[in-house]
Amino acid sequence: MILELMGKYGRVFLCGGLVCLIGQLLINKTKMTSARILVTFLLAGVILEAVGVFEYIEEFALAGATIPITGFGKSLAAGAIEGARIGLFEACTYGMRAVAGGLTAAIVFGFVFALLFRSKSKTA
């Protein structure tokens, strides 16, 4: 039981770490900005899900694949694919629907915490 848990979390750590290491390599080698890195990884997630590879990676890596921004892209693509089975309108909107929770959280928490806290660098 404990060994199983260790193996699972070890996998998550290794895979999640590897994704970030690739990101750091890109920063070091190409001086990419963080926005570019995030967009690249997001699109990688979208494409991997669209071609049907992401679920195999996720099966092994678990949160190591879904917590990086690649997981956000995966949810978008998975939603769109699900919607495509229903109709064209759903194909276009279900991607957004799939990430509605995450986006709402990001916007609301982002706004609230920015209201509550002041930037240290500016007030100091």
Add this chain to the structure above:
Amino acid sequence: MIGRQEYTALVRQASPRTNEAKTLFAAFCVGGIICMIGQAVSDVFTEFLPLDEKSIAALTGMTMIFLGALLTGVGVYDKIGYHAGAGSIVPITGFANSIVSPAMEFHSEGIIFGMMARMFGVAGPIIVSGVCSSVVVGAIYYLVGVAV
């Protein structure tokens, strides 16, 4: 006048040499730990909440975004990011950080044009590229489904 290539070489010489192996190691460790926290959150939700897999995944993402926003607010996340680089950028907590951080910084320029507008400096490109690509994927799947 110096050429572009010479200039790049000069910039490379002048910019501080960060120990590359160290940045890679830090990114790997911090990224891995954040993902393990995400896995733990997901495992706890699965254990205690009567929800389906998809809702658990969404809730886990929202929780991580909450944590990322909170840690940015109290000023811890940017400290981690200073050392961890991509290790703190690539996880979904980094997405939250990219929203809260500029919103806090531009607080002084007012709520609407300071905070609300600047929140999306980094998040904007992510949302635009994400939504557009999901529409493309959806449309392709729909057309293929219709054709078959």
